[in-house]
Amino acid sequence: MDMTTPLVEMREISIAFGGIKAVDHASVDLHAGEVVGLLGHNGAGKSTLIKILSGAYHADAGEIRIAGKPVSISSPRDAKRHGIETIYQTLALADNVDAAANIFLGRELLTSWGTLDDSAMEAETRKVMGRLNPHFRRFKEPVKALSGGQRQSVAIARAIYFNARVLIMDEPTAALGPAETKQVADLILELKKQGIGIFLISHDLHDVFDLADRVSVMKNGKVVGTAHVRDVTQDEVLGMIISGKCPPGAVAGPGALRS
Amino acid sequence: MTESVPAPATPSQDAKSFADHLRAIEFDARMVGMIAALAVIWLGFNWLSGGAFLTPRNLWNLSVQTASVAVMACGMVLVIVTRNIDLSVGSMLGFVGMVTGLVQAQLLPGLLGFEHPATWLLSIAAAVALGGLIGLFQGALIAYLAIPSFIVTLGGLLVWRGGAWWVTQGQTIAPMDSRFRPLGGGIEGAIGTTASWAIGLIICALIIAGIAFARRRRKRYGFALRPLWAEIVLAALACGTVLGAVMIANAYALPAGVARRLTEAKGGTWPEGGLIIGHGLAVPVLLALAVGVAMSFLARRLRFGRYVFSIGGNPEAAQLSGVNTRKVLMLVYGLMGMLVGIAACISTARLNAATNSAGQLDELYVIAAAVIGGTSLAGGIGTIAGAMLGALVMQSLQSGMVLIGVDTPLQNIVVGIVLVLAVWLDGLYRKRLG
Numbered sequence A: 001m002d003m004t005t006p007l008v009e010m011r012e013i014s015i016a017f018g019g020i021k022a023v024d025h026a027s028v029d030l031h032a033g034e035v036v037g038l039l040g041h042n043g044a045g046k047s048t049l050i051k052i053l054s055g056a057y058h059a060d061a062g063e064i065r066i067a068g069k070p071v072s073i074s075s076p077r078d079a080k081r082h083g084i085e086t087i088y089q090t091l092a093l094a095d096n097v098d099a100a101a102n103i104f105l106g107r108e109l110l111t112s113w114g115t116l117d118d119s120a121m122e123a124e125t126r127k128v129m130g131r132l133n134p135h136f137r138r139f140k141e142p143v144k145a146l147s148g149g150q151r152q153s154v155a156i157a158r159a160i161y162f163n164a165r166v167l168i169m170d171e172p173t174a175a176l177g178p179a180e181t182k183q184v185a186d187l188i189l190e191l192k193k194q195g196i197g198i199f200l201i202s203h204d205l206h207d208v209f210d211l212a213d214r215v216s217v218m219k220n221g222k223v224v225g226t227a228h229v230r231d232v233t234q235d236e237v238l239g240m241i242i243s244g245k246c247p248p249g250a251v252a253g254p255g256a257l258r259s
Numbered sequence B: 001m002t003e004s005v006p007a008p009a010t011p012s013q014d015a016k017s018f019a020d021h022l023r024a025i026e027f028d029a030r031m032v033g034m035i036a037a038l039a040v041i042w043l044g045f046n047w048l049s050g051g052a053f054l055t056p057r058n059l060w061n062l063s064v065q066t067a068s069v070a071v072m073a074c075g076m077v078l079v080i081v082t083r084n085i086d087l088s089v090g091s092m093l094g095f096v097g098m099v100t101g102l103v104q105a106q107l108l109p110g111l112l113g114f115e116h117p118a119t120w121l122l123s124i125a126a127a128v129a130l131g132g133l134i135g136l137f138q139g140a141l142i143a144y145l146a147i148p149s150f151i152v153t154l155g156g157l158l159v160w161r162g163g164a165w166w167v168t169q170g171q172t173i174a175p176m177d178s179r180f181r182p183l184g185g186g187i188e189g190a191i192g193t194t195a196s197w198a199i200g201l202i203i204c205a206l207i208i209a210g211i212a213f214a215r216r217r218r219k220r221y222g223f224a225l226r227p228l229w230a231e232i233v234l235a236a237l238a239c240g241t242v243l244g245a246v247m248i249a250n251a252y253a254l255p256a257g258v259a260r261r262l263t264e265a266k267g268g269t270w271p272e273g274g275l276i277i278g279h280g281l282a283v284p285v286l287l288a289l290a291v292g293v294a295m296s297f298l299a300r301r302l303r304f305g306r307y308v309f310s311i312g313g314n315p316e317a318a319q320l321s322g323v324n325t326r327k328v329l330m331l332v333y334g335l336m337g338m339l340v341g342i343a344a345c346i347s348t349a350r351l352n353a354a355t356n357s358a359g360q361l362d363e364l365y366v367i368a369a370a371v372i373g374g375t376s377l378a379g380g381i382g383t384i385a386g387a388m389l390g391a392l393v394m395q396s397l398q399s400g401m402v403l404i405g406v407d408t409p410l411q412n413i414v415v416g417i418v419l420v421l422a423v424w425l426d427g428l429y430r431k432r433l434g
């Protein structure tokens, strides 16, 4: 799989916020049909790195390639145009409008008169939510009124509805109970089968080990190392996260502890 | 988690609670509450004034006096929904009014001649364009330079009021063009009884068509429909209100002298006992209603409105979804400015003069109207119809107090207390409904 051109390559990406290097020369890549787990402590720079890919932030330095071609992603719209969809850690939902309005926000379905086609959007929402959360009924209510799990379903629905090529999931199961976490895991495997590349960010090592093909570990904005899950043990990855020590099964990055 | 409990395949009809029924007919409790509050105010003043409030004459004047603030309140809803404020609308009205007066009384007569048939239209266009430009400018400062809207528009409040004086060094411009004056209401701004009935019937037809159209759409997608009786009651109430308003406006008789002139101008003869000719609806009221309908359409049916509300709900989410939040915010202020332009025409025409003090304190009435009408200062929530009703509530309070002889300082005290009370009650209501 590694021999083909990666679907996404982020090379030597750096960004600083007021002197703090949130991401420092980080490189990660992702192939079609692959799940790459992005691991690291809180504040390691995971969310910031993927927000550069999803167009929320603009990198100070570095290069992004999609299917081998360098691209410039300067807004969320650019990212979506390249088929990159994101489920943000904060969910990024407008609380005051309903599920359909959130799912289609920025990409509304219009009638031939150019007005919002709310009925069509509601119908599509019923379809995609039926797949994610079959018992969901509250289509007419602002998402503020929904439970944490339901809100998460709406955020996921928004990302998968538009036929993404690359899906970024930033802590997608943070607000979910065990049954729903299982549902999301099944969904990830199904999307993977469809050939979608997925960046899965989590602080839960077990989740990631079950679902990911490879893991990249970040610490203090730097990549400690990247490894196939079959080449490393969970304890070794835990060591990467905590101390930055790169095991022999992993390819060391700039953040690896030098011994 | 509630959604993990499987819902019964077919919810039994009799298990439905009262609340479910209310939801099924999309009962809008806030709106009904406001209408009830308005009814209490009207009946109260009518009682206190010994029946002088609920007369065609008073209600007609009330509707005309509400128009200018109601027009601006429509824009203020969108501004507040985006979590911003516009304190400059009153001063802008003064400035735009002065420039419009100048254009109409000096510039256009010089170019086209006195009382040219196009003068009124060009004046309105100038007012709307100038208001829009000022709004866009303030909006750009807020959206692109990230200066807080409170500060930008507080500055605007001072700048445009000063500007209004500079236009003519404080001199009042009068009179206005005769074709422009109907915008302010008055006798020349009443469209007559026949035209009022025609407009009333057209509005009723549109209401019924709108309800039927929405129902057909929902049916096509197989969504739950409102019970037919609820649709019919709703349509009947709406049409009844429209036709009732026409009846009241038509019942307000023109002064005998004017009625006589009108009859004779049409080639009729003035009978011995005189004739009763009604005013009919007023032009500024129709203008305000048209603005309200257009703004509601924009807020609820167009992409732009959807963006405005989503920005108010979560600006970051809107931006991450690809909405150009800065541009939308700037355009909201541009729109607010255009509505100030329209309001400036209405008040200039009503006074039949452009004065640099026009619109003083209007910003407070406009904000109060929006907030009483259910617009949340926290952003994301508000309706155009609510704000227009809010404007009517404010104006009813003021007119009512004038009618029963409350002196000005006490009027202000009452309006201030009512504003605070209304927002408090609204907050309680919101908390209970979650």
Ligand SMILES: Nc1ncnc2c1ncn2[C@@H]1O[C@H](COP(=O)(O)OP(=O)(O)O)[C@@H](O)[C@H]1O
Pocket (backbone or CB within 6 Å): A017, A020, A021, A022, A040, A041, A042, A043, A044, A045, A046, A047, A048, A049
């Ligand atoms: N918008 C921002 N402004 C300033 N600092 C930020 C911003 N976003 C992230 N940071 C900082 O960057 C670092 C990485 O944060 P983040 O990417 O959220 O970490 P993670 O997702 O791995 O928990 C943290 O130190 C955080 O405080």
Ligand SMILES: [Mg+2]
Pocket (backbone or CB within 6 Å): A043, A046, A047, A048, A089, A170
């Ligand atoms: Mg994070």
